[in-house]
Amino acid sequence: MDIGSLSRTAVIILGRVANDEYLDVNRAMWDERVPVHVASDFYDVAGFRAGTDTLRDFETAEVGDVAGRSLAHLQCHFGLDTLSWARRGAKVAGLDFSAPAIDTARQLADETGLDARFVVADLYAAPEALGETYDIVYTGLGALCWLPDIERWAKTVAALLKPGGFLYLAEFHPFADTLDEETGTVLTYDYFDRSPQEWNEPGTYTDGGAALGAGRSIEFLHGVGDVVSAVIAAGLRLEFLHEHDHTLWPRYKTLEKSGTSYRFSEGRPRVPLMYSLRATRA
Numbered sequence: 001m002d003i004g005s006l007s008r009t010a011v012i013i014l015g016r017v018a019n020d021e022y023l024d025v026n027r028a029m030w031d032e033r034v035p036v037h038v039a040s041d042f043y044d045v046a047g048f049r050a051g052t053d054t055l056r057d058f059e060t061a062e063v064g065d066v067a068g069r070s071l072a073h074l075q076c077h078f079g080l081d082t083l084s085w086a087r088r089g090a091k092v093a094g095l096d097f098s099a100p101a102i103d104t105a106r107q108l109a110d111e112t113g114l115d116a117r118f119v120v121a122d123l124y125a126a127p128e129a130l131g132e133t134y135d136i137v138y139t140g141l142g143a144l145c146w147l148p149d150i151e152r153w154a155k156t157v158a159a160l161l162k163p164g165g166f167l168y169l170a171e172f173h174p175f176a177d178t179l180d181e182e183t184g185t186v187l188t189y190d191y192f193d194r195s196p197q198e199w200n201e202p203g204t205y206t207d208g209g210a211a212l213g214a215g216r217s218i219e220f221l222h223g224v225g226d227v228v229s230a231v232i233a234a235g236l237r238l239e240f241l242h243e244h245d246h247t248l249w250p251r252y253k254t255l256e257k258s259g260t261s262y263r264f265s266e267g268r269p270r271v272p273l274m275y276s277l278r279a280t281r282a
């Protein structure tokens, strides 16, 4: 699992995933999670209603001023980050394949008086579903692991960008997936294995997931090299690729909380836990 404190012991490597089976399986799991996430401390919807910005400092610094710029947020979940960009002055659209997530996002936009458009669609259908192009395509933090074809993803992003517009991706670093959950020191999982992975685990990555039954999901690993190569092959010019030494949850039990981030303890050798990149359409 790319996000969450779930154990990886239950993983079954699938030899093959039947066509688009992953879409129905994953959509059902995400639909079920939405009310739990909305009620969770992790997402702190009350704080968001009261004005909290949910974006991470490195994201706002790396994206820069969004005032007056159009921004599409792909795989926006129930829209907190999308609406945080709207609070910063962007003209936003959010897209997700989960109808309950998008219903919640629309409600939150209404309640907070923020102008935003939210659309239910599969990621790969985004250009048709959104029907326009943008200055900025923003995505990540647990998004790419749900997509089987990273080259098709990059082409989809490129099709959504205006000339001169850019993709900003912030994602959990796939190298971090290779280490054991207890200590984060033992190389345990294969970085290069691209077989789809099936998960059958109860709960979710937020608090409040105890009521959720086993949520079957199908996920896909994409190395950093695969993602960067796909972005370049889609015709975008890479501006930077940054690796970060912190993450958003205690993916190893040894990480220490520091503000809203989790970090290695002082003096311990570190590995990258997140990465971010920006790439521009000529």
Ligand SMILES: C[S@@+](CC[C@H](N)C(=O)[O-])C[C@H]1O[C@@H](n2cnc3c(N)ncnc32)[C@H](O)[C@@H]1O
Binding pocket: 003, 023, 026, 030, 075, 076, 077, 078, 079, 080, 081, 095, 096, 097, 098, 101, 121, 122, 123, 124, 140, 141, 142, 143, 146, 147
């Ligand atoms: C971890 S969340 C996104 C992370 C977001 N940064 C957040 O924490 O709010 C992943 C999202 O991807 C969406 N998703 C997964 N597969 C998708 C697909 N094929 N098309 C569109 N959305 C998809 C899920 O519904 C979910 O809302």
